[in-house]
Amino acid sequence: MSDVNGFIDAIGRDISATTAPKVEALARSIGDKAVADYVPKVSALANQLVKEIIDEQAVVLRDFVTAAVVELFQRYRPELAGAIRTRIVATGIEVTGENIRLDLKNRETGAAISSLDIPLALTIHVDDLALDIQQAMIRLDVVR
């Protein structure tokens, strides 16, 4: 006479041998069916949904950006200030900015909203220039 554990083990072995393969086959067939039939449908639905969302929201976004840009330019006035200094240095030309900045002012009040400093410092290298004069003829004439 077997004990309870042996009894349960025997049933388990029998179920594993007979029923489990059937359940596995059923699960596999459901999975294959889902992959073959439903996944493409869900994918197509998702693609269509995304396309419609983009189509609709793109117009909203475009209108918003356009209105925002128009409002920004109506509200603010950009101003450039400063000067560019050019000086001759050895072997080149040096260009430096002096207090160059971009000010953003309120068009109505003229108050400065923000200011952006623009640094400028560059050197343009210029090689020596050689000039050869060969048989340059100068003829003079009398002006009467």
Place this chain on the structure above:
Amino acid sequence: MSIVDDLIANLIQRNALRLNGSLKIALVAGGAKIGGTVICTVRDQGKNKDIVTINAPVDATVRIADLVIPVPKIP
């Protein structure tokens, strides 16, 4: 017309200048330096003969001031 005017007019019409040489132009701090040699020959065109040759060394420095340009205004 005086005799001097005639003399000068004849000299000018008769002679020509021929230039040879080489110059080197280099940028230095605050300007440009020009150096080299210019050879000037005065030639009598009537006789086809060189009269005077002038050898002129050139060593000059040109001062160029800083240039300040205000940035353009945004209309």
